[in-house]
Amino acid sequence: MNRRARLPAFAVALAVVVWAIPLQIGIYADAVITDIPTYQRAYDNIASGQIPYADFTLEYPPLAGALFWLAGVLPGPYGVTFSILMLLALCATVLGVIALARALGMDERRQTAAGVLVAVSPLLIGNLVETRFDLALAALIVWTLWAAATERWRLAWTLLACATLLKLVPLALIPVLLIWQRHRAGARRAWAGLAGSLAIVAAGLLPFVILSPSGTWDLAQYHLDRPLQLEATGAAYLLGLHALADIPITVENSFGSQGLAGPGPAVIAGISTAILIAVLIAIAWTLWLLLHRARAPGDARLFIAASASTMVALLVGGKVLSPQFLVWLLPVCFLVVGRYGPLAAGLTAAAMLLTFAYFPHSYWDLVALETWPIAVLVLRDSVLIALLAACWPRPSIAGRPQGRTLGQLGADPKRAEKAVSARYLVD
Secondary structure: OOHHHHHHHHHHHHHHHHHHOHHHOHHHHOOOOOOHHHHHHHHHHHHOOOOEOOOEOOOOOHHHHHHHHHHHHOOOOHHHHHHHHHHHHHHHHHHHHHHHHHHOOOOHHHHHHHHHHHHOHHHHHOHHHHOOOHHHHHHHHHHHHHHHHOOOHHHHHHHHHHHHHHOOHHHHHHHHHHHHHHHHHOHHHHHHHHHHHHHHHHHHHHHHHHHOHHHHHHHHHHHHHOOOEOOOHHHHHHHHHHHHHOOOOEEEEEOOEEEEEOHHHHHHHHHHHHHHHHHHHHHHHHHHHHHOOOOOOHHHHHHHHHHHHHHHHHHHHOOOOOHHHHHHHOOOOOOOOOOOHHHHHHHHHHHHHHHHHHOOOOHHHHHOOOHHHHHHHHHHHHHHHHHHHHHOOOHHHHOOOOOHHHHHHOOOHHHHHHHHHHHHOOO
């Protein structure tokens, strides 16, 4: 095996070992809270000939339904086959992270660190990785970003469309991807790529829209109507105030999770959404400004930092922050470079460990508003805010020009040619 292939092979083998042994024993094997029954019900409905959105409610886009169906048609118990599919998704994510690190020009040490951290991520966040389908989303996102970083534009937009048809989250990456392609390939090609991606999404949804327009719209309405979820940042600080000052809080069961009821949490949910939109705009605007002065590969590193910031912002500003959403950080947050790159990696790992500290084993204590899990949750959400700051695109991420003299003369080809001759030719 050549040297270049050793790291991917080692990282994939490590992921398989982690999944097959420690994830199946001890505290990791105690799957107190799982979404597998929800997925299996969707499979049962599809297998019986029912159509999603028309004959039964499905809160996820069509490709998620296809994934649930695939886990059911494979031989073996549903939970086992679904776990195997998520292991394959983890391996694909590991390979994508290493490939993206190489596309960004990272040295072997950084490639190894990123690949290993993703491979052992189930030990950081727990066995929710095998009872939710977010690893499949992570795999699609990382290969989307790799395709974009290597200027495989059609592939990038196609993968983004597939990721959107799996879960609506990747729509948030459209601004940074559009700005990135405009920087490298021009505005016309960027808008054409976006149009093609949206066309794929529309084609995937169209049959269901025709069969049941209202049922398909419920896919979006479901998420719009959700209340402030218990673990969201806004909710966490309300819980903190409850623990410190005993302010009244009501926890309700709805939309398959636990949220905070009442006008106060509803107002906070609206404010959080507004802040999220503002932050996403600020990330895109920052990337736009910085790319004007950036050169390869620094410009690609800015793009990845902006993508990482976008994914973290979705966690920090969203009105729902389920534990599995931490999986969305795997494709990008270990690849942020610059002064705060190591801090970003450390904060990502810390956020995952803090999530595992209360979920799933102490989650119902959190629902019961006990002080200890509330403290852990507030700390976790504070770490995510710090992570957003660490990932934020900044000039130092792009690095400095290789040669100051040549950089200054770059606008004048003749002067640059003379400078090169003076530097490298011997009389």
